[in-house]
Amino acid sequence: MSYTTTVILAGTSLLGACAGLVGCFAVLRRRALVGDALAHAALPGVCIAFMVLGYRSLLAMLFGAFVTGVASVVCISTLRQMTRIKEDAAIGIVLSVFFGAGVVLLRVIMNNTSSGSKAGLETYIYGKTTSIALSDVYLIAGAAVGCLAVIVLLYKEFKVVVFDSEFAGVQGWPAYLLDLLLMVMIAFAVVIGLPAVGVVMMAALLIIPAASARFWTEKLSVMLTMSALIGAAMGAAGTTLSSRFDVLPAGPAIVLCGSVVFMISLLVAPRRGLLARLWSERQFRLRMARQRTLNVIYNVWEQSHPEVLSFAMDDVLRRKSWTFAELHSALVALSHEGCVTFQPEGRFAMSDHGLQCAANAARGFRMWELFLTENAEASSGIADFDYRSLEERLPREMIAELEEKLKEAGRFPTMMSRDGFSHEHN
Amino acid sequence: MTLGRWLSADPRDVTLGLRTIAVGSVCNVSCAVLGCYLVLRRMSMLGDAISHAILPGLVIGFLLTGSISIVPMFAGALVFGMLTAFLTQTLQTYGRVSEDAGMGVVFTSLFALGVVLISGIGRMHLDQDCVFEGKIDLVAIDITDFWGLSVPLALWSLFPVLVMAVAFILLFWKELKVASFDPMLATSMGINATLIHYLLMGMVAGTTVAAFEAVGSILVVAMLIVPGATAHLLTDRLGWMILWSAVVGILAAILGYIGAAYWNTSVAGMMAVAVGGQFLVVVIVAPRHGLVSKLVGNLELSLRIVAEDIIAALYRLEEQRTGSSEVDRATWADCRQFADGSLLTRPAAILLRLRGQLAFVSGGHVELTDAGRRLGNSLVRSHRLWETFLDRHFELPADHLHEPASRIEHFIGPALQEKLARELDGSAVDPHGRSIPPLEQDDTD
Numbered sequence: 001m002s003y004t005t006t007v008i009l010a011g012t013s014l015l016g017a018c019a020g021l022v023g024c025f026a027v028l029r030r031r032a033l034v035g036d037a038l039a040h041a042a043l044p045g046v047c048i049a050f051m052v053l054g055y056r057s058l059l060a061m062l063f064g065a066f067v068t069g070v071a072s073v074v075c076i077s078t079l080r081q082m083t084r085i086k087e088d089a090a091i092g093i094v095l096s097v098f099f100g101a102g103v104v105l106l107r108v109i110m111n112n113t114s115s116g117s118k119a120g121l122e123t124y125i126y127g128k129t130t131s132i133a134l135s136d137v138y139l140i141a142g143a144a145v146g147c148l149a150v151i152v153l154l155y156k157e158f159k160v161v162v163f164d165s166e167f168a169g170v171q172g173w174p175a176y177l178l179d180l181l182l183m184v185m186i187a188f189a190v191v192i193g194l195p196a197v198g199v200v201m202m203a204a205l206l207i208i209p210a211a212s213a214r215f216w217t218e219k220l221s222v223m224l225t226m227s228a229l230i231g232a233a234m235g236a237a238g239t240t241l242s243s244r245f246d247v248l249p250a251g252p253a254i255v256l257c258g259s260v261v262f263m264i265s266l267l268v269a270p271r272r273g274l275l276a277r278l279w280s281e282r283q284f285r286l287r288m289a290r291q292r293t294l295n296v297i298y299n300v301w302e303q304s305h306p307e308v309l310s311f312a313m314d315d316v317l318r319r320k321s322w323t324f325a326e327l328h329s330a331l332v333a334l335s336h337e338g339c340v341t342f343q344p345e346g347r348f349a350m351s352d353h354g355l356q357c358a359a360n361a362a363r364g365f366r367m368w369e370l371f372l373t374e375n376a377e378a379s380s381g382i383a384d385f386d387y388r389s390l391e392e393r394l395p396r397e398m399i400a401e402l403e404e405k406l407k408e409a410g411r412f413p414t415m416m417s418r419d420g421f422s423h424e425h426n
Numbered sequence: 427m428t429l430g431r432w433l434s435a436d437p438r439d440v441t442l443g444l445r446t447i448a449v450g451s452v453c454n455v456s457c458a459v460l461g462c463y464l465v466l467r468r469m470s471m472l473g474d475a476i477s478h479a480i481l482p483g484l485v486i487g488f489l490l491t492g493s494i495s496i497v498p499m500f501a502g503a504l505v506f507g508m509l510t511a512f513l514t515q516t517l518q519t520y521g522r523v524s525e526d527a528g529m530g531v532v533f534t535s536l537f538a539l540g541v542v543l544i545s546g547i548g549r550m551h552l553d554q555d556c557v558f559e560g561k562i563d564l565v566a567i568d569i570t571d572f573w574g575l576s577v578p579l580a581l582w583s584l585f586p587v588l589v590m591a592v593a594f595i596l597l598f599w600k601e602l603k604v605a606s607f608d609p610m611l612a613t614s615m616g617i618n619a620t621l622i623h624y625l626l627m628g629m630v631a632g633t634t635v636a637a638f639e640a641v642g643s644i645l646v647v648a649m650l651i652v653p654g655a656t657a658h659l660l661t662d663r664l665g666w667m668i669l670w671s672a673v674v675g676i677l678a679a680i681l682g683y684i685g686a687a688y689w690n691t692s693v694a695g696m697m698a699v700a701v702g703g704q705f706l707v708v709v710i711v712a713p714r715h716g717l718v719s720k721l722v723g724n725l726e727l728s729l730r731i732v733a734e735d736i737i738a739a740l741y742r743l744e745e746q747r748t749g750s751s752e753v754d755r756a757t758w759a760d761c762r763q764f765a766d767g768s769l770l771t772r773p774a775a776i777l778l779r780l781r782g783q784l785a786f787v788s789g790g791h792v793e794l795t796d797a798g799r800r801l802g803n804s805l806v807r808s809h810r811l812w813e814t815f816l817d818r819h820f821e822l823p824a825d826h827l828h829e830p831a832s833r834i835e836h837f838i839g840p841a842l843q844e845k846l847a848r849e850l851d852g853s854a855v856d857p858h859g860r861s862i863p864p865l866e867q868d869d870t871d
Contacts, residue, residue: 032527033471084715088526089655092470093705096648100698103644107691200478204534211527247546252538259535266521274521 004130005243011132011140012235012254015193018144019202020209020231021151022189024224025182027210028162033088034076034183035206037095038190039199041072043102046124047109056121062191065124069187072098073180099199127198129239129250136196143192147185151224158182159220201251205231208258215269234258286333293330294339294361296320297350298413301358310349362413367402445578447683450645450697452581453637454675456588457649458657459595459668460630465654466606466664471526472511472627473650475533477634477643479510481540484635489547496583500635506536507631508624580640587636594629595668598622603664641694648698649675656705659712674704731836732765733774734805737783738835739764740794741802745863755791803866808838810856810863811846817857818850824857 026035042065049064050056072094079090106121123131151158160168161178168175186206193202213226238254267274296319300311317327331348334340339354350358371394394402406412464470480503487502510532517528595602604612605622612619630650637646657670681704682697689696710717743756756764758775765771775792778784783798794802812831816822838846843865856862 027524027527030524030526032524032530033474036474036530079709082717082720083659083709085655085659085709086465086468086470088468088470089465089651089658092474092647092651093655093702095474096644096651096698097702097705100644100648100695100702103695104686104689104691104699107695108689111690200534200537203530204538207527207530207534211523211531214523214527248542249545252541252545255534255538256542259531259538262531262535266517266523272522 005239007134007137008129008132008243008250009236009239011137011196012129012239012250013232014137014140014144014235015196016205016209016231016233016235016254017228018140018147018231019189019193019205020213020227020229020234021144021224022147022182022185023206023210023231024213024220024227025158025162026186026206027214028220028223029179029182032207032211033091033203034073035186035190036200036203037072037076037091037098038069038183038187039194039202040095040102041098042066042069042191042194043124043199044068044098044105046121047102047105050109050121051105058195061124065191065194066187068098069191070184073183073187123198124194125199127194127196127201127251129196129242132196140192140196143188147189150181150185154178154181155221162220197251197254201255204255204258205234208255208262209234212258212262212265215265215272230258230261234261289326289330290333291361291364292320293327293334294354294358295365298355298358298362301350301355302362302413309351309355310343310347313346313348359413363406366406366411366413367399370402370405371398443683443687446693447679449578449580449584449640450679450683450693451676452584452588453641453645454649454653454679454697454701455672456584456591456633457637457646458653458671458675460591460626460633461650461652462654462657462664462668462671463602463606463626464630464650465658470651470655471529472514473630473634474647475514475529476507476510476627476631477638477646477650479533479536479540480504480506480631480635480638481537482506482543483540485540485543485547489543496639500632503635503638504628504631507634508627510536511624511627511631583636584640587633591629591633594625598625602626641697644698645694648701649678652698652701652705653678656701656708659708659715662714674701677704728768729770729774729777732768732770733778734801734836735766735832736761736764736771736774736778737794737798737802738805738809740784740792741799741806744794744799744802745806755793757790758786758792761792800866803863804840804843805835807863807865808843809835810860811843811850812838813856813858814850814853814862815846827857 023032023035026032045064045066045068046061047064048068049060052064053060075094076087076090079085079093080087085093109121157168157173157178160171160173161175161182165175165179168178190202190206193205197205209227209231210223212230213223216226217223234254234257237257239250241257242248242250242253265273268276270276293316296316297311299319300315301309304315313324313327313331317324331340331342334354335342335348337354337357339351339357341349341351343349403412461470461473464473483502483504483506484499485502487499490502491498510529513532514525514529517523517532518525521528523531601612601617601622604615604617605619609619612622634646634650637649653671653674654667656674657667660670661667678697678701681700683693685691685700686693686696708716711719713719739760740756747755761775762768762771765774768774775784778798779786781797782795783801785793785795785798787793809831812834813827816827816830817824854861
């Protein structure tokens with residue numbers, strides 16, 4: 001690998017890490033697109049700095065970009081707080097108008113200056129990874145270390161502001177200032193990265209690592225670490241691919257690497273990932289089907305002859321609006337547990353253990369039903385019920401009370417009350 | 427080029443300018459009227475996202491046919507526009523990714539894909555500047571003959587889009603309205619809110635594509651969001667909002683062109699700045715939702731409350747004086763105290779005097795006039811009625827009654843007073859043992 005490639009690789013990886021780090025706060029604050037607006041709003045600042053100085057100076061242009069970037073953030077928050085304009089529209093307005101102004105200034109410069117120094121300005125829109133020099137790497141590294149230091153120092157404060165800014169205010173912390181400091185850090189990262197990757201790709205660098213890391217963890221510290229690593233990996237992988245294949249520009253390659261990481265996270269992340277969630281939803285559905293089936297069986301058993309432990313599937317089927325296939329699959333699952341044995345002529349038998357489970361299920365359903373009837377106002381928001389969560393959801397005294405009431409009404413499901421035998425719950 | 431010089435300029439320049447303004451207006455209006463719904467539905471950034479994400483669609487359309495013709499590229503872009511809306515929605519529903527982050531991931535990825543495709547093909551010429559600025563500077567040159575009139579070529583694709591946008595809005599007026607303001611209600615009324623959503627997204631994508639080529643992406647994003655937001659500050663009626671947004675769009679085209687000609691710069695960029703300028707002006711001076719009118723409204727309210735506080739305090743003082751003659755008459759300094767030392771005390775006093783509710787008598791004392799006494803009576807009556815009401819219906823300690831009552835006394839009108847009195851069965855004493863003054867009739871009537 002050549003020296004230039006190494007320098008570029010170091011630059012993009014560090015940039016990815018830095019953007020991934022600060023991007024976490026933007027994503028968690030639901031302000032992912034503010035980063036986009038910031039990146040667009042930097043253009044007029046770059047142009048103004050050039051117009052004032054008359055020549056190209058990296059520091060001056062970064063400073064100009066930083067100033068208009070922060071101004072755009074202030075505009076967005078002012079519009080949101082002082083007018084009826086909502087956040088999304090405020091972001092869009094600031095983004096397009098600032099960028100429009102930037103294009104106007106850019107054109108003015110291009111039409112009025114004859115020197116060759118103007119050419120560099122456009123890299124702030126499209127980005128040019130090959131322009132990264134060793135001095136830029138030091139700059140990016142400095143920015144990354146600076147952001148990291150601020151985050152480590154104010155970790156606790158940022159955490160509260162990000163997750164509950166009102167609480168931070170109540171605690172007497174300068175929530176608004178902390179919020180602004182976060183935005184300033186994001187602006188800093190954006191400005192540093194713009195000349196290398198350009199407007200749109202910079203937004204991607206802020207959003208994609210953080211959004212991907214979010215799938216894997218619920219802890220902020222872990223998310224920050226992961227996001228920074230993903231950002232660095234994106235930068236490194238994209239740059240390497242781009243140096244292998246000539247047609248692949250580095251900026252888009254970096255973003256597409258990030259998209260792949262995002263898609264993988266979306267699919268396979270434990271708990272928050274799509275597959276994990278589909279699996280747990282399936283488990284929940286199966287458990288619900290089991291409880292419901294047992295409940296229906298218990299009701300049939302209770303009303304027919306208590307001694308009989310054999311049921312016609314048709315009888316059970318009629319009690320609820322479900323298909324034969326649904327009932328059958330639930331029964332098959334129960335037969336694996338040893339609750340049910342299939343008999344000829346569309347019948348099945350319940351074992352003692354099975355009946356015990358059925359009584360438990362029915363007990364849960366009836367208690368929950370009673371609870372909802374008596375506390376109708378609490379029922380909104382509680383759509384469905386799962387017996388196992390009854391003990392978790394209601395205090396013990398309330399469960400005892402519900403049990404008493406069911407017993408008084410003669411609806412408390414035990415196997416003892418009907419056939420005279422005692423089947424103690426274990 | 428100032429207006430005077432512009433009017434006296436070469437007629438050919440004027441024609442060129444008018445053509446540019448015409449193209450800009452048609453494009454701006456089609457974006458603006460659709461954008462109103464984006465603003466209302468809080469989906470403004472979807473306009474931005476779509477305008478970036480259609481890039482791979484344009485390229486694929488080009489790849490499949492091998493020529494830069496409008497129809498396949500249009501179709502490709504439409505597909506990718508809808509895909510953006512769909513993916514964002516799906517990530518939100520099934521991936522639990524917040525809307526903004528999902529949108530950010532989707533549009534940047536698709537845009538990157540588009541750029542990679544372009545550089546992969548190599549032979550597709552795509553001027554980078556065109557992406558942002560379009561060719562509006564050149565539209566005046568590409569003209570075509572239409573029944574003897576020279577019409578800019580760009581209008582051929584933009585005008586049908588405008589017609590479609592307007593037809594779409596008129597046709598689905600009711601559905602769009604309900605679905606924008608209350609999607610739940612829309613669903614319960616049997617309107618398919620999802621279908622309406624995707625139809626709107628399709629329209630936005632289509633308009634974006636058509637406008638993209640002519641004016642570039644900045645102007646599309648600006649015109650989708652800013653005119654709608656500006657109009658939203660001016661009115662609360664949907665119909666007027668759409669009309670205003672169209673006016674703002676046309677004005678932006680005119681002002682933008684003039685500005686660009688004057689400073690010799692990008693027309694599309696200048697139109698975006700022009701619409702931003704209009705927005706800024708409206709934010710400040712809009713009749714009801716503007717900053718100035720809000721400030722004035724707050725000031726008026728503060729003034730009224732200070733004035734009423736003074737009147738009510740003087741009325742209470744008079745009440746005490748009828749009991750014992752030892753209570754002094756109030757002075758100007760007392761008034762300041764009644765108003766909690768508010769800076770508005772003096773203006774409020776002047777206002778009261780102008781209204782004939784307060785009189786300045788010798789020795790620096792102030793006194794209520796008959797009109798002032800009636801106002802004070804009404805205020806104190808409201809105050810004590812409310813205290814009694816609170817005491818009866820809420821379990822509040824006696825020393826917690828005064829504060830809410832002194833806040834709400836300014837907002838209890840005669841009708842509510844009567845209702846409270848009836849509710850309290852004509853109770854004559856408040857919880858502190860003071861009598862609730864009966865309503866004083868205006869004798870002059």
